[in-house]
Amino acid sequence: MENTKNDLSFDKASIDFKAMLQTSAYAVRELTEQVSRYLNEIRETSISNNMTTLWFNANRLKEVSQNLAVASETYATLKEAIDRSELEIVNKD
Numbered sequence: 001m002e003n004t005k006n007d008l009s010f011d012k013a014s015i016d017f018k019a020m021l022q023t024s025a026y027a028v029r030e031l032t033e034q035v036s037r038y039l040n041e042i043r044e045t046s047i048s049n050n051m052t053t054l055w056f057n058a059n060r061l062k063e064v065s066q067n068l069a070v071a072s073e074t075y076a077t078l079k080e081a082i083d084r085s086e087l088e089i090v091n092k093d
Contacts, residue, residue, distance in 0.1 A: 017082065
């Protein structure tokens with residue numbers, strides 16, 4: 001591949017561990033920023049009493065928070081997995 005050391009051959013796939021780690025760290029940073037943004041919008045909206053906007057932002061905050069939980073768990077697992085002698089790929093479907 002051009003930007004990573006990922007490689008897809010006929011029967012084999014090589015995955016660039018460093019690229020996965022960097023990508024998950026980036027996801028954590030971006031999602032943390034989104035959580036902060038939606039919290040700020042909720043604070044501002046609740047003052048103005050626009051309930052539709054408040055509802056929308058609360059639902060977006062819920063979705064982004066769930067994504068942040070997944071990204072954080074993935075990042076933490078990748079950080080710890082680097083020293084393991086065996087990696088297993090699960091949940092491939």
